[in-house]
Amino acid sequence: MRKPQASVRTAVRRAPVIKGGVKAKTAARRAKPAPAAARSSKTKGNGVPAGRDKSKRPASARASSRVASRRTAVASAADSPAAVLEAESQVAGSRGKYVYCVIEASDQLRFGPIGIGADPSDVYSVHFRNLAAVVSDAPLEVLDSTRENVLAHERVNETVMREHTVIPMSFGTIFKTREDIVELLRSAAEAFGDVLNKMQNKLEFGLKVLWDRDQAVRELENEDEDIGRLKKEISSQKGPTYFARMQYGRLVDAALQARSERYVAEILDELRDVSVASRVNKPIGDKMIMNAAFLISRDRETAFDARVKSIASRFDRLTFKYTGPWPPYNFVNIRLKLERA
């Protein structure tokens, strides 16, 4: 079995600011992937997987000389809606290109054998003009979203981020061939260029806030007159307490909701002038009251840091989980509209 505990801990690149009884963890550097130098020759970085899945890869340039394969492609497109997101059931062991991110770069880049998969393959760039996709060869089989795989994806983006502004791809984006990636870069070149420009010197940080719900309820019982009175009524009353309980539950739920909303509003408000943008995502589980991402200018990073720490010490009954820097996952959204010709 894998040992994901250690790798998850190392994912927190910045020591999280922790309050309220959850033990602090140090930001250990992630372990280096085992170098697999002997294997790096297995896949040629710049090559199209030779002789594989030709019948399923109807590149127009190739199609004229391969009428038979072209007909196959047309037929399969007509039969099944999966012409674009195509499953590779027929071609066992064929390889696709896993894409980590898009950057600006004109020259061929190599990042070493740090790719995704049990057997880390070479990570390299595929270019169209001054744009590059950072990719590695990956088998066209199910890529489970295990912590190990997600970490491998992040590790590559972290490496690339040290020198480049990146547009991160979501986990599990695999293209069939190198040509497909070039086509992506070509058709979206203007959008990529624009986004890269806007993301220059920007970093994403994550901030999640958790509370102890039971403690919050106890606070309410002490602070809110109605809730406190009902609580006493329920615990002292000998007869049936059904209606008192129901009313108590309703009041508590509403008060908790209002209180958590107030916390979130205050925290967001305090961080507004040190961040470029923020995005609030759905909380995970019932302890989390805020799950937000912030886009920060590199030159405001220290200020943002300090602000998070000061908020965390002020709201000392809340637990803050602070992570980053990440590539701007939450702040870039590129949609490609695809249609049948």
Next chain:
Amino acid sequence: MFILDNLLVGSLQFVLDKVLAAAEAESQDDTALREQLLEAQMRLELGEITEDEFVQIERDVLERIREIKGNQQSAITLMSDDVRVTGIEATVADELFNPDR
């Protein structure tokens, strides 16, 4: 911690036309399961479940995701005579711009 979040957000989406949308809808159907994975990871971090329990949950959830998605990895291809890119829309932060292509 919480690194799996990035499973749920991503910078590149492919919007398919109606005929192609069915395939996509099917492959997008695992959001709830992915959220379960996130929650399990959070509970592990908070010490509410053990590593072993997490591994068990992870195995079960991934198994169910695999059932939904089928046993094949979807690979994206743009190099087809039948499919072409008809539009690009890029959003950065709260700003919207359309290269209109």
